Amino acid sequence: MVGRNKKLEILSIDDIRSSRNKLLSDKTNHYLQNMLFSLRLFFRYNADGIDDFVDFYYYVEDLLNNNVLMDLYELKIFIYRVTDLIVNMEDYDVRGGTLIGEVAANLLQSLYLELETYRLVDKTDESEDWKNVLLNQVKNQVVDFDVLVELYSNVSDDSLKDLILSVLVNNYPMEFAVYNARNNILEW
Numbered sequence: 001m002v003g004r005n006k007k008l009e010i011l012s013i014d015d016i017r018s019s020r021n022k023l024l025s026d027k028t029n030h031y032l033q034n035m036l037f038s039l040r041l042f043f044r045y046n047a048d049g050i051d052d053f054v055d056f057y058y059y060v061e062d063l064l065n066n067n068v069l070m071d072l073y074e075l076k077i078f079i080y081r082v083t084d085l086i087v088n089m090e091d092y093d094v095r096g097g098t099l100i101g102e103v104a105a106n107l108l109q110s111l112y113l114e115l116e117t118y119r120l121v122d123k124t125d126e127s128e129d130w131k132n133v134l135l136n137q138v139k140n141q142v143v144d145f146d147v148l149v150e151l152y153s154n155v156s157d158d159s160l161k162d163l164i165l166s167v168l169v170n171n172y173p174m175e176f177a178v179y180n181a182r183n184n185i186l187e188w
Contacts, residue, residue, distance in 0.1 A: 013037055019064035028114055030146075031107040032064050034175065038103045046094045053094075056085055072118045079111050102174050145172050149179060 016036045020029045039057045043050065062068045063078070070078075086104045089097040145168075152164045168176045 013040075016064075019061070021064055021066055021070060023066075023070045024063075024114060025110070027144075028107075028110040029064070031103070031110050032060055035060055035100075035103050035107055036064070037178075038099055038174070042094070042096045042100055045096055049093055052085065052092070053100075056081065072115075075111065075115055075118060079108065079115065082108055082111070099174060106172075106175075145175050148172070149176075 016033050019033065019036075021032070024032070036057065039053060039060075042053065043057075046053075059068070059078075059081070063070060068074060082104050086101055089101060148164055148168050152161060152168065155161050155164065
């Protein structure tokens with residue numbers, strides 16, 4: 001692992017955006033990147049008792065930089081690690097735990113899809129045709145948030161726009177707030 005004295009700037013996220021694990025889907029990569037960004041915000045407001053979060057940050061960074069081989073065993077360990085960190089959040093004396101909790105929920109959903117795909121691929125080792133179909137399917141998972149934002153931006157029907165806005169606000173509050181902030185939209 002790289003030295004752990006790196007200054008984590010939240011405004012300069014090019015290192016996060018350029019990182020991606022070649023074995024995981026676009027959706028999972030998106031939520032891994034989102035986790036790194038959220039942890040940077042989390043670190044900004046917490047200084048003590050966050051050693052587990054710092055270790056977790058560098059582990060996710062190593063995953064995104066392909067420094068850890070993401071096989072079925074490693075995927076199970078990672079799911080356990082994310083779950084353990086979130087379930088035991090109240091044991092840490094930190095601020096911003098809900099921020100990490102929301103991001104972790106989205107990440108876990110995507111990781112469970114990856115786990116099921118890994119299991120299906122393992123079961124179809126004899127048939128290369130099915131294996132390729134399944135691998136292609138998981139690689140092409142869309143990021144729901146991106147699709148909803150694109151629909152929201154391009155729809156002219158106000159009632160449909162309100163429905164999409166409701167889904168964004170209720171299911172992706174953190175991501176939508178970040179999206180609005182980056183696009184200089186203070187109210188929606």
